[in-house]
Amino acid sequence: xxxxxxxxxxxxxxxxxxxxxxxxxxxxxxxxxxxxxxxxxxxxxxxxxxxxxxxxxxxxxxxxxxxxxxxxxxxxxxxxxxxxxxxxxxxxxxxxxxxxxxxxxxxxxxxxxxxxxxxxxxxxxxxxxxxxxxxxxxxxxxxxxxxxxxxxxxxxxxxxxxxxxxxxxxxxxxxxxxxxxxxxxxxxxxxxxxxxxxxxxxxxxxxxxxxxxxxxxxxxxxxxxxxxxxxxxxxxxxxxxxxxxxxxxxxxxxxxxxxxxxxxxxxxxxxxxxxxxxxxxxxxxx
Amino acid sequence: xxxxxxxxxxxxxxxxxxxxxxxxxxxxxxxxxxxxxxxxxxxxxxxxxxxxxxxxxxxxxxxxxxxxxxxxxxxxxxxxxxxxxxxxxxxxxxxxxxxxxxxxxxxxxxxxxxxxxxxxxxxxxxxxxxxxxxxxxxxxxxxxxxxxxxxxxxxxxxxxx
Amino acid sequence: xxxxxxxxxxxxxxxxxxxxxxxxxxxxxxxxxxxxxxxxxxxxxxxxxxxxxxxxxxxxxxxxxxxxxxxxxxxxxxxxxxxxxxxxxxxxxxxxxxxxxxxxxxxxxxxxxxxxxxxxxxxxxxxxxxxxxxxxxxxxxxxxxxxxxxxxxxxxxx
Ligand SMILES: Cc1cc2nc3c(=O)[nH]c(=O)nc-3n(C[C@H](O)[C@H](O)[C@H](O)COP(=O)(O)OP(=O)(O)OC[C@H]3O[C@@H](n4cnc5c(N)ncnc54)[C@H](O)[C@@H]3O)c2cc1C
Ligand code: FES
Ligand code: FES
Numbered sequence: 001x002x003x004x005x006x007x008x009x010x011x012x013x014x015x016x017x018x019x020x021x022x023x024x025x026x027x028x029x030x031x032x033x034x035x036x037x038x039x040x041x042x043x044x045x046x047x048x049x050x051x052x053x054x055x056x057x058x059x060x061x062x063x064x065x066x067x068x069x070x071x072x073x074x075x076x077x078x079x080x081x082x083x084x085x086x087x088x089x090x091x092x093x094x095x096x097x098x099x100x101x102x103x104x105x106x107x108x109x110x111x112x113x114x115x116x117x118x119x120x121x122x123x124x125x126x127x128x129x130x131x132x133x134x135x136x137x138x139x140x141x142x143x144x145x146x147x148x149x150x151x152x153x154x155x156x157x158x159x160x161x162x163x164x165x166x167x168x169x170x171x172x173x174x175x176x177x178x179x180x181x182x183x184x185x186x187x188x189x190x191x192x193x194x195x196x197x198x199x200x201x202x203x204x205x206x207x208x209x210x211x212x213x214x215x216x217x218x219x220x221x222x223x224x225x226x227x228x229x230x231x232x233x234x235x236x237x238x239x240x241x242x243x244x245x246x247x248x249x250x251x252x253x254x255x256x257x258x259x260x261x262x263x264x265x266x267x268x269x270x271x272x273x274x275x276x277x278x279x280x281x282x283x284x285x286x
Numbered sequence: 287x288x289x290x291x292x293x294x295x296x297x298x299x300x301x302x303x304x305x306x307x308x309x310x311x312x313x314x315x316x317x318x319x320x321x322x323x324x325x326x327x328x329x330x331x332x333x334x335x336x337x338x339x340x341x342x343x344x345x346x347x348x349x350x351x352x353x354x355x356x357x358x359x360x361x362x363x364x365x366x367x368x369x370x371x372x373x374x375x376x377x378x379x380x381x382x383x384x385x386x387x388x389x390x391x392x393x394x395x396x397x398x399x400x401x402x403x404x405x406x407x408x409x410x411x412x413x414x415x416x417x418x419x420x421x422x423x424x425x426x427x428x429x430x431x432x433x434x435x436x437x438x439x440x441x442x443x444x445x446x447x
Numbered sequence: 448x449x450x451x452x453x454x455x456x457x458x459x460x461x462x463x464x465x466x467x468x469x470x471x472x473x474x475x476x477x478x479x480x481x482x483x484x485x486x487x488x489x490x491x492x493x494x495x496x497x498x499x500x501x502x503x504x505x506x507x508x509x510x511x512x513x514x515x516x517x518x519x520x521x522x523x524x525x526x527x528x529x530x531x532x533x534x535x536x537x538x539x540x541x542x543x544x545x546x547x548x549x550x551x552x553x554x555x556x557x558x559x560x561x562x563x564x565x566x567x568x569x570x571x572x573x574x575x576x577x578x579x580x581x582x583x584x585x586x587x588x589x590x591x592x593x594x595x596x597x598x599x600x601x602x603x604x605x
Binding site: 005006007009029031032033036037039040041045046047048049051053101102103104105107108188189 | 450496511512518559576577582
Binding site for chain 2: 027038042043044118119120155156157218251253254255
């Protein structure tokens, strides 16, 4: 076999990075669920693939001493969907994973592949933005971390530079409270038409809410101003105003899943439904 | 899909019209356009490369100017294909110039674009967003170039990339 | 660019050595090189489930798997699991319950149902719907498929 063809199987992140640096036309393959569909549609024709399957540190979910979590990039959707240790505000990450596609695709797809692809209809991006996750990236210069809100930059575009890869997603320790992910899709297993990810916890100053909308623009939409309205002791007018702000910030596509207008209409409604459910759940707990 | 937009330029309408019919300048302003050549008084050949989500597409386009109504309007048709690949692109374009005042002009463009073949399968909704953003980038580059250097250069300029 | 490259797999229990291009899918290898046509090519995009097989025991889309990327793995197609008791029970229940018409989706349905029942021997209707939601059927309207899976689960629990 010529040295720059075929499937490379690095055993470490450093090795993966150096193969990518040496072969700029090689593509990473994790689950392959998106990459191979693109090959089949003749959208791409890679000359070489770099499989991350043999890199041990990319597999699995580990708890940090501070109660936070590290999800390796090669962790399958199936394993995140089955993760019962993501409680409280972190439950939304588990919920988002469980709503991806169907059981067979969840056996294949990985969190690293999903967020690197950054399709606007994916379930992880809004969940990770609402959860204030950090994305760990490896390059020839070492590792860096970016907040999820800075990782997603445009339609199908992330902060990843060439010869970089996603190595993990870091979640801060769960707070007592509620994490919710709601997805509206045409049928079970389809990409989201609109989704909402929300965390809510309660303290002396009332509730603290973070909400992100998915499938409504190039990247998940989270607005500090909307979060402020939804925190403290918000009433109906604050909730409505937050919905209006998020809808105004949206830049949805017109496609088979729904018109841009329809998606904009859904934003305040889905926000209100998730907010009301989270508040009821918090109320029931306190 | 229908792409439309408009932008203002701080130049008189006739001057803007002169620039818009300068193929070298236009090529330099179209994102991803690395060559343009005039093949007849009304036809131009151009190559434009666009990329998104790891997908790269390079189109060989022929632009035919079907109607020139100086200093108001240019109509054109774009036809092209993606090298040996199975995608075709067709577009009907209209650029209209409106006088805001003696020194300012509003440029409006409408383009009805269809893409068929392998790229036609790719997320069409997002493709439209991408083309719209290319339109905005074009407007910005054009404005920058002709406002900074208001004398119309009739010789084709060096093209970046 | 599309030169053939070597790969070793175990398919339905037998070691297989092949040379295939980088972008060849496992589905193409199974159907076109090995004449294992049980897994069907519906959409080739991961949507329909007709190509479902197992890789190292896990149900996957053969159309989204590249053969070269399956180096050293164990592939099982519907042909290879015919003697599995769970598959036998499912097949019987599909036949008894009229859970197929044209049969195009059936191999995929069976592999997906087997994956479900091997993890959950007593699924609810909703769990069966969830477990098979990635397997489209243009003929049956699904109800009979769901009933057949529930009935196979019952017969296995006896
Ligand atoms: C039928 C179907 C339905 C689906 N429905 C949904 C859905 O409802 N919701 C949802 O969220 N998703 C859905 N998906 C997408 C699914 O989540 C994919 O698995 C995911 O987008 C890609 O993950 P992967 O591991 O398969 O990535 P791959 O296909 O292996 O790679 C995807 C891209 O990311 C690059 N890449 C891979 N790993 C890394 C890395 N570690 N660092 C940097 N770049 C990397 C690859 O080069 C490629 O460009 C669906 C997919 C299919 C086929
Ligand atoms: S052919 Fe593989 S899912 Fe349709
Ligand atoms: S029986 Fe015909 S597709 Fe299911």
